Amino acid sequence: MHEKHEDHHKHTGHVHKHEKHHEHPHKPEEHHHKPSEDHKGHDHAAHIEEFKKRFIVSVILTVPVLLLSEMIQRWFGFSITIPFQKWVLLLLSSVIYFYGGYPFLKGLISEIKNRQPGMMTLIGTAISVAFFYSAFTVFVGFGKEFFWELATLIDVMLLGHYIEAKSVLGASRALEELVKIMPTTAHLIKGEEIVDVKVSDLKKGDVVLVKPGEKIPSDGIVIEGESYVNEALLTGESKPVLKKRGSKVIGGSINQEGVLRVKIEKTGEETYLSQVIKLVKQAQESKSRTQDLANKTAAALFYIAMAVGIITYTVWFFIETPDFALERAVTVLVIACPHALGLAVPLVVAISTSMTAKNGILIRDRRAFEQAKDLNAVIFDKTGTLTEGKFGVTDIVSFIDEDELLQLSMSIERNSEHIIAKAITNYAKEKGIKPLDVKDYKTIPGKGAFGVVDGKQVYVGSPNLLKEFGIEIEDERIKRLQEEGKTVVFVVIDGQLSGAFALSDRIKPESYEAVKQLKEMGVKVFMLTGDAEEVARSVSQELGIDDYFAQVLPHEKAQKVELLKNQGYKVGMVGDGINDAPALVTADVGIAIGAGTDVAIESADVILVKSNPADVPKVIKISRMTFSKMVQNLWWAAGYNIVAIPLAAGVLYNYGIVIQPAVGAILMSISTVIVSLNSQTLKLSKV
Incomplete structure (x- = not known):
């Protein structure tokens, strides 16, 4: 029955993770452009240059457009007139519209095709309305054109997209820079000689x-x-x-x-660094829940802007002139363009991914990582995660000078290959104790070892040794250590009980900090172990763990995770990724610890390179910081519309407050700058 259960979990677990990691990218709809990020759905490197080129050409053509525009001439008190002035303006603006505005028009078509109107639809609509109305005024010979507003709007938009593409690329390239710092040559040893070869030839x-x-x-x-x-x-x-x-x-x-x-x-793709870069790219490309929210916000803004734009046009058409009505409607569309919305999430994703990787935290599943912010229970596997997975001395009870006890015991135990003898010898070495010469050394099967050290008869061994001497254990400290399930070794010198060593799997120093931090963050901490009840109780009491599950077989670990989930907990499971695979898969967030250079652990959502449990609270902290930055960015990107759209529609016109389309474009660009700067502050956060 148990075996079946384990197989079932392993099987479902594997499928589950594959769905998580490999199915998403192949969904047909995800091949389409995402509504608010059409402009970043392509390869950034190629498009940075394209945006730059389009921006430079548009700016050069904008200069004569500004100089020839009546409004600008009136504002700055100069006059330039040339033959066919309006037609020249139309010609220059046509180039700016079709060449400079191409990325937005392409994005508009793509979003409309996918029935996912978003930012590109907004920008595309705003510039198209401005262009075609202005062209119409040239042909019919009356009405106010919007050529300079159109040109400056496209310039500002192209500049914004250029900054955005550069920011996202810069952040996601932070790790790829590591590849560049890889050495290019190596000193290959061939027999007696050393030859310099290319690293790629190794x-x-x-x-x-x-x-x-x-x-x-x-x-x-x-x-x-x-x-x-x-x-x-x-x-x-x-x-x-x-x-x-x-x-x-x-x-x-x-x-x-x-x-x-x-x-x-x-070599090559198999190396640790290549694997890390692959994972980082995968994490940055995987869609995040917050990105979905950004897309929905962009779509909602499009519908709001269109509705307000139409109402604005209709109302002002009857109150003022058609020109004024159109100017207001275009300004509404321009202001509503949530340009910064396209940047709000990707930039934070890029920065947080490179931040986590530099902290030795690798993300396989972006959505699971975002869920880490909601975790309120973390289960640690004991052996190798909270403890070192190695037998060591944890306590000493000494009835003589402790250093003398260590020296005499070490002198005897260094002659043995037994795991307990090695643990005592290593402990004494760490304390800087030097052994003495031993005479008459012999092992006593089932009881321990004997030798004469410095003229003293020294026995080191198990409780059976005490029976032979007829010694009763009366010391409360020793009794307590035995109750905790620790292995207790006794030292008898010249027939007297002189001390005892308690040995067990040693707790990692970082485990105390990990448990403390998690509890301070309001997260309950649980421990899973196959060990006996006494050992589990002892470790969990020492670390201050909330609760533990003892004598759990590997295939039962997933059941314990399920148990906590059923109690309403959002559960993070921390294990070594081998026999913990089903449990890692079952948890809301599976964290594999101590992966070292083997970062391709299929069952985990988050991989910790070091065997440091204190990195677990880091994962939750970075997840929380990342999410709060994304939400702040979404407010900066779209929140200003609550004030800006009514102003653009002209609600304060009677008080002399009217926003021009170009001012709308500048306001919107300021929000982009704020979002960029706000995202960068994530780098300054203390983890």
Whole structure:
């Protein structure tokens, strides 16, 4: 029954994630342009130049349009007249309209085809109404043309799109810049000689020499040498990491002081950096819920603007002149153009994605990452996540000087290969204790080990050893350690119980901080473990965890996640991504921890490169900050319309307040600048 359950979860889990990650991009409707981001649905790099070129040509042509416009001449008190002035204006404006306005007209057609009117429809409608009405006035010989308003509106729009494309591209390229800093040459060791080759020519199994201060050319394993390596740019690990024989190294990290010989294990697309860039691109391209909101806002604004525009035109047509009525209607359309709306979400997505990646947090599923802001329960797998997954000394009870107890015990235990003996020896080494010589060393099967150290008879062993000596345990501290399910090792010196060591899987120092931060953020913390009740209780009490599930078999982990979800919790599951896969899939947000250089974990939504549980509150914090920035941006982008549209319609005309179409374009551009600056402040946020 259990096996079936596990298979079912693994199977459904896998399908579920594939739906999550691979189906979306292939939905037919997603091949169309998204309503408010037609202009960014293409490749930005190619279009930045295109916008720039169109902008420059339009600005050059706008200068004579402004100089020949009656309104501008009247405002600035000068006069220029040339033959066929109106026709020249029409000709220049036609080039600006068709050439400069092309991206907006194309976007309008695309949005109308998809029945998803948005920003491009608004801009396209505004410039088309202005152009065709102005052309009509030239042909019939009366009426007020809008050539200068049309030209400046298109200029401002092109500039806005250029800034936007550049901003989004700049933020999403932050990670790709890492590729550029990858070394281009490597010192390949061929027998006795060292040859400089291109990094792109390296193959698996090649051995390269990395000198101090050089970058490691590709992912591999150290086969000789010892050095500290700086991985800060790649994994977010601020301290240089010690690398010695057998250590894995990442291409692009900087070797500091020693000489290393590295055997190449991964090249090209397989390398850690390539995988990260792939994930980052995938995350930036995946649609976010907030983007849907931006699209809906753009569509709503289009309908509002069209309705207000028609009403405005009709009302002013009867009160004032047709010219004035049209000017008001065009201004309504111009002001309503939520240009900044196209930027509100993508820019934040780009910045937050590069921010998380620099913190060693990789996002596979954008929507799940956005859900992280709502998490109110986080379940940690115990072994290897909250604990080190290694046996170690956690407590010492000493009836003699503690250093002496450690020295005598270490002297005996260093002769043994047993896991407990190694743990005690390592602990003493960490404390800087040096062993003494041992005479008459022998192991006592099932009980421990014996030796004479410094003239003292020293026994180190299990509770069976105490039975042999007839010693009763009376110390409350030792009794408590045994109740906690820890392995207790006793030290008997010259027939007297002199102390005891408690050993268990050691808690990571960062786990305390992780639990504390999550609780401060109002998130309940749970722990899952296959260990016995006593061990689970002891660890959860020490960390201050809200609740725990003990003796849980791997395939039952997903059931526990389901249990909390059924209680109304939004659940984040943190595990190692191997036997935790079904649970990661079942959770609202699955977080794989300690992926190291293996970032292609299918079952997780978020991948933490380091084995640091304190990165979990970071994920939630960045998700919350990102969402609040997006909402702020949407208000800056579209909120000003609450005031601007009525003003554009002329509700305060009697008080002498009238907004010109060009002023409308400037106002709208200011909101774009505010959105850009507001997005950039995300970089300054403390995580």
